[in-house]
Amino acid sequence: MIKIGRRDAECETGCRSCSVRAASFCSAIPTQDLSILASSRHQVQFGRRETIVREGDPMLSFFNITSGVVKLYRSLPDGRTQIIGFRYPGEFFAISAIHRHTSTAEAVTDVEVCRFPKSRLKRLMNIFPQLQTQLLQMSCRHLAQSEDQIFLLGRKTAREKVASFLLRYSREPSQNQNGNGRYVNLPMTRTEVADFLGLTTETVSRVLANLVRENIISIGLSRSVSLIDIDSLSKISGN
Amino acid sequence: MIKIGRRDAECETGCRSCSVRAASFCSAIPTQDLSILASSRHQVQFGRRETIVREGDPMLSFFNITSGVVKLYRSLPDGRTQIIGFRYPGEFFAISAIHRHTSTAEAVTDVEVCRFPKSRLKRLMNIFPQLQTQLLQMSCRHLAQSEDQIFLLGRKTAREKVASFLLRYSREPSQNQNGNGRYVNLPMTRTEVADFLGLTTETVSRVLANLVRENIISIGLSRSVSLIDIDSLSKISGN
DNA sequence: CGTGATATTGAATTGCATCAAGCTAAGTGG
DNA sequence: CCACTTAGCTTGATGCAATTCAATATCACG
Missing domain, CATH: 2.60.120.10 (Jelly Rolls)
Structure with a gap:
């Protein structure tokens, strides 16, 4: 009213x-x-x-x-x-x-x-x-963000794409920060991540699983990711 | 002076x-x-x-x-x-x-x-x-062009990318037009085309060769392409 | 006419997609 | 509050489009 x-x-x-x-x-x-x-x-x-x-x-x-x-x-x-x-x-x-x-x-x-x-x-x-x-x-x-995205889509590998994505959205203002590592609480589904990165959900899932195995990130309840080793991650992301 | x-x-x-x-x-x-x-x-x-x-x-x-x-x-x-x-x-x-x-x-x-x-x-x-x-x-x-490019890079096949590229640049103001078909006088090398489409030169070359074999385009002196069958081409390009 | 740059073609390889189960978690209604 | 449902996620096996590697062909320019 x-x-x-x-x-x-x-x-x-x-x-x-x-x-x-x-x-x-x-x-x-x-x-x-x-x-x-x-x-x-x-x-x-x-x-x-x-x-x-x-x-x-x-x-x-x-x-x-x-x-x-x-x-x-x-x-x-x-x-x-x-x-x-x-x-x-x-x-x-x-x-x-x-x-x-x-x-x-x-x-x-x-x-x-x-x-x-x-x-x-x-x-x-x-x-x-x-x-x-x-x-x-x-x-x-x-426009500058689009340039990033164009480079990512055209020339990066799946692993690099996912690493870039995690780093990018862990900087977004709406995300919490903490101590040495960083948390990303992803509001989007795996399908949405995949559709953003020009990949399939399966590939996103596999790449994330690898990063977990290598102790670079850890995943709790599938939408919240904590970045353990940010240096490795940014090395992988290729910027 | x-x-x-x-x-x-x-x-x-x-x-x-x-x-x-x-x-x-x-x-x-x-x-x-x-x-x-x-x-x-x-x-x-x-x-x-x-x-x-x-x-x-x-x-x-x-x-x-x-x-x-x-x-x-x-x-x-x-x-x-x-x-x-x-x-x-x-x-x-x-x-x-x-x-x-x-x-x-x-x-x-x-x-x-x-x-x-x-x-x-x-x-x-x-x-x-x-x-x-x-x-x-x-x-x-x-920005709208970047959106096109993001879609192309993320989701199109090599064939679709090349077709989209030819159509897009045959519309550029600096290109000549003629009768039913259209000519594209590409100022860029194959490497540049590849680096634009997120492909390798070899792939660009192969896709172009296929399109020639199918009588959809023809190539004279490698930089000038004439688009013979524009309908097929835009069907292939996927918009 | 020769030489370096550019383009094509072929064969082998590979990274990611596709297809196919299974698993997990967040609801939802009894 | 718990079994049932289902959307979302993971994992494995296989296939294929595009890359990589390698060789040859063609163009362009002095």
Whole structure:
């Protein structure tokens, strides 16, 4: 139930106290103008496995993640799937030069996003030119990540791919750290890891099993991995 | 030999009559302001195989191609190389959120570029906000291309990769067209094609030989390919 | 016309995929 | 709360696409 009269005020408070603002594109908007931001967005939730936007659909909105993990992927009619990337809180998706989505976005975990209708985003960019600077900069970061991924897919072995993956996502802000080793609590299934790395689940499983045997990582309850020997791991990963 | 007094005027004429302006980021600058653009850039030439910027070097300039083809690549000490992308006239490279180049840029053919020192580009973006819009839009296009490439590298077979490659570059503006079939005059070597597709030269060669045997393409003097049966080719390419 | 760079072709090898069970854990309904 | 169910994960045996190694052919440039 929404009380119209309070909506903007509520939203503004939301943006002001938003936990991802500093890391997100909206950090370009000065604090005193947050009400404009807040009134431009819709807060929406998606459950695990729900599709947020579909490849080929007309691009009507831009999304900023406030909690949860989203995967972007493309697939072929024969079922082959390639995950383009994962997006974490503070990151956005569904920005494009064309008027159609180039990939499907699906919630990997339960997800909360701010949805901005295209026209609202445009208006915001006009009012706050720094927003464009920020979006450009974040897009460049995504481009650099794509370069990493292109190298990984084109030239790395299964073992190198998995090692790179573990290192990369153990650095993600949403992961816990501890003492000397590092923990990765992977929100995604083996299939999703495989579809991200251009491998099969079986291969991912085997490579992980080898790394466990070599005492480089250890696995508890299959989704939480602790990196025991980070030096070896980064040697294997090949950067 | 440069006559200082005439330099700006010459440059302005250069920008005004520039053959790639319409396709390039600088189309965002109004014609009457071209002298500001012209005075911000340095025109530089590079011979085939010359390195323009190197991965890891500090990012000092931004480049816009006016003629020729540039490849962007990353490589590992053991020699494995992955070409991230090719850039054609009207396209830019070396834009990044960080202060270091994320990949090496090398001239595939003789190349002419406009080089913009970072500070000059920033100044231009301040004067002409539409420039940022344009850069953002072109970056999004590069992101979409990266998505294509990620799918190709992760999930396509050698045959599908080569077919996709031929179709993609037969559409590039710098290629000639003709009647029903299409010609691709590839500026790059087999090794470069392989390093782009995540394959070896031998595999590229074999796949091309098969396509010739099946009368889908024909090859004259190894760098010029004509696409005889485009329907089959796009069926093979899997989009 | 000769020489080094580039491209093709063949044979052998291999890393990862595929196919096929089995196992584990997290629900779910009785 | 426990048996049943099922999605997700692991492990093993086999196959095959692409690589590797090796030799030859062709192109391009002085």
